[in-house]
């Protein structure tokens with residue numbers, strides 16, 4: 001059914017109700033509608049103003065849904081939801097809020113906070129930065145230090161810690177078992193068949209068996225290696241990646257159009273796409289090889305099972321090759337003017353990303369180009385909470401799924417320097433509307 005109100009009508013309702021609220025609380029402690037440190041934790045309203053606020057929030061939500069559209073809205077909370085679980089569990093378990101000084105403008109560096117909470121600095125920074133996108137804490141100096149706001153101070157109050165603990169330790173583990181409870185005990189009303197009881201029993205059994213403390217014989221075995229044993233999960237992962245990377249913001253056209261293929265002096269004659277899967281960049285969608293005849297040869301390297309079924313179209317038979325290659329264990333032997341990595345490094349921690357880069361070095365010569373399509377995390381911004389939330393949630397997703405990470409410019413520079421001092425970032429471009437940035441690196445510039 002078509003909506004009864006236009007989006008501009010919704011916006012007028014938002015404006016009208018906001019004014020009523022502002023006028024209604026004038027002179028009270030809540031008048032600023034602030035979440036800064038020291039602001040009242042609750043906004044007390046008369047019943048009439050309470051109704052105005054409810055209508056305002058509903059209208060804002062409807063406006064948001066309709067402006068984002070079905071996919072945009074769904075994605076805006078599906079990704080952050082798993083981050084909320086991880087972030088709030090970490091806030092509770094490491095009691096992060098209690099380690100931040102509780103006074104106006106008092107700050108603590110991420111380095112000191114990490115020491116005080118007993119977890120690595122990189123982890124504490126990423127968890128707190130993701131929390132900030134939900135308005136919990138604020139940064140004092142970007143990427144360096146943090147301080148409380150009204151929202152985070154709430155988590156220093158013992159009763160509030162308990163509420164958080166109940167949510168992350170009891171509630172969430174139960175929610176995750178709901179499907180199992182329905183499947184195993186269809187229609188049962190027995191409390192002992194409930195999702196949270198299943199979760200409780202499993203946790204107890206795991207502890208008793210000691211599985212949660214077992215040594216992991218091969219810690220380099222990753223998520224993909226584990227799911228490889230289950231065809232259905234592999235197919236689901238591929239399909240989900242296929243759909244998510246077909247969203248307009250992920251199109252590989254951004255990558256191709258930003259780079260200087262059309263410039264005769266700068267266009268590489270040979271290009272190797274590492275972890276290039278089905279050739280999205282060099283082969284598909286009339287991209288590099290078809291659009292730019294100056295590119296004489298393209299090679300796509302990926303794991304043997306990925307390139308096994310690759311088809312080279314007849315018109316590209318002299319210019320395109322698919323080859324089996326493992327970027328963690330083998331040196332690159334293909335000489336090229338440019339090496340492309342699209343959506344590769346965020347799957348890997350610095351330890352592994354360094355291996356991938358070091359394995360590339362033997363193939364490089366002075367002036368070789370390395371082109372990356374990856375996120376470059378900006379500093380958190382007051383004005384872009386929702387965008388920040390998606391990026392920081394993606395970071396938490398990479399962390400919990402793969403021990404991978406999204407990287408800031410500083411993180412990229414550190415990673416490259418640790419891999420080889422001759423890598424030099426010469427340009428970073430973020431095309432308007434694109435999810436990724438294009439990072440242009442030159443070797444031995």
Ligand SMILES: C[S@@+](CC[C@H](N)C(=O)[O-])C[C@H]1O[C@@H](n2cnc3c(N)ncnc32)[C@H](O)[C@@H]1O
Pocket residue numbers: 274275276277278280301302303306325326327328329341342343344
């Ligand atoms: C997220 S996909 C990116 C695919 C492609 N670059 C694109 O942009 O569409 C990551 C790719 O890395 C490949 N990969 C994972 N581990 C690898 C390894 N050890 N050696 C080579 N490729 C690997 C996967 O098979 C997959 O094709």
